[in-house]
Amino acid sequence: MKRVTVILNPNAGNAHQRRAIAQGITEWRSNQGWQVRLRETRKAGDATSFAREEAKRNDLIVAAGGDGTINEVMNGLVGTDTALGALPVGTGNVWVRELQQSLNPLHAARQLADGHVELVDVGQANERYFLLMAGVGLDAAITREVHSADKKRLGRLAYVIKSLPVLWRLRGTRTRISLDGQPLKGNALFVLISNSRLYGGVLNIAYRAAMRDGMLDVCTMMGDSALDAPKLLAGILFRGYGVIQGLEYVQAREIEIACSKPLPIQVDGDAIGTTPMTFRVVPQTLRVLLPRTTEIN
Numbered sequence: 001m002k003r004v005t006v007i008l009n010p011n012a013g014n015a016h017q018r019r020a021i022a023q024g025i026t027e028w029r030s031n032q033g034w035q036v037r038l039r040e041t042r043k044a045g046d047a048t049s050f051a052r053e054e055a056k057r058n059d060l061i062v063a064a065g066g067d068g069t070i071n072e073v074m075n076g077l078v079g080t081d082t083a084l085g086a087l088p089v090g091t092g093n094v095w096v097r098e099l100q101q102s103l104n105p106l107h108a109a110r111q112l113a114d115g116h117v118e119l120v121d122v123g124q125a126n127e128r129y130f131l132l133m134a135g136v137g138l139d140a141a142i143t144r145e146v147h148s149a150d151k152k153r154l155g156r157l158a159y160v161i162k163s164l165p166v167l168w169r170l171r172g173t174r175t176r177i178s179l180d181g182q183p184l185k186g187n188a189l190f191v192l193i194s195n196s197r198l199y200g201g202v203l204n205i206a207y208r209a210a211m212r213d214g215m216l217d218v219c220t221m222m223g224d225s226a227l228d229a230p231k232l233l234a235g236i237l238f239r240g241y242g243v244i245q246g247l248e249y250v251q252a253r254e255i256e257i258a259c260s261k262p263l264p265i266q267v268d269g270d271a272i273g274t275t276p277m278t279f280r281v282v283p284q285t286l287r288v289l290l291p292r293t294t295e296i297n
């Protein structure tokens with residue numbers, strides 16, 4: 001018998017999605033014979049402490065929330081034998097999209113019942129682990145402006161609206177990056193350090209990323225202001241890394257970033273601090289439960 005704890009962020013999602021989760025749990029109990037407990041978070045940070053506690057007595061911890069809740073749960077599971085599962089109740093649901101898992105929580109629960117476990121790499125930003133990616137500069141500045149009420153009201157459109165004033169103010173910041181000891185300097189607009197491929201659920205920026213290769217994929221976007229953004233975006237879409245000026249793609253195990261002024265940093269969609277920061281890969285350290293048909297890169 002499988003012992004499972006579902007950690008639910010009651011702030012994410014709507015009543016319809018929560019009913020679907022309750023239905024999924026009922027099916028796990030009756031069809032799979034799983035012993036399932038539900039715990040609801042009350043504040044940011046709860047999901048990590050709950051996951052750490054529950055990892056001692058469970059085979060599987062399921063994060064029911066958005067990517068932020070999944071990130072908090074995986075921070076409590078790294079290095080344990082307990083697997084991470086996800087039920088999508090968030091705004092972006094990038095992890096669930098990356099796994100080609102259903103965005104309907106009940107269908108996603110059925111896929112997990114029939115799923116398989118794989119061991120994957122995670123990234124680390126100073127002490128904080130990340131599953132998908134870390135962003136320095138532009139995207140973290142936008143993330144800081146998007147509050148959970150905005151996401152509830154506007155969904156993913158909140159990111160588009162909040163990006164406009166951030167883009168207006170955007171200026172390149174003198175930045176030194178060390179990629180496994182190799183220096184890279186320039187005026188950074190945005191640096192993406194990725195463990196997985198799908199950025200924001202829509203764009204394959206780190207198109208070579210693989211979650212079991214023991215590497216992080218680093219995309220650096222240098223420039224003076226948002227006027228450089230269309231060129232850089234075209235470079236990303238047409239894979240012009242190393243060809244378009246200011247756009248580079250490198251794989252590394254350890255990345256240090258320092259800037260002339262502190263730049264914001266986000267991991268898995270939540271703002272966590274500012275530069276300077278060191279990022280590293282922790283290879284094959286997290287068990288994840290995937291739909292049967294999903295093959296992880």
Ligand SMILES: Nc1ncnc2c1ncn2[C@@H]1O[C@H](COP(=O)(O)OP(=O)(O)OP(=O)(O)O)[C@@H](O)[C@H]1O
Nearest residue numbers: 012041042043044065066067068069090091092093
């Ligand atoms: N009960 C709670 N009250 C307030 N904040 C919470 C609670 N539970 C979790 N959080 C915080 O809310 C953040 C965002 O939640 P979550 O990721 O689940 O939803 P979302 O932001 O709508 O989705 P996405 O990350 O996919 O955009 C989490 O990173 C976590 O720190």
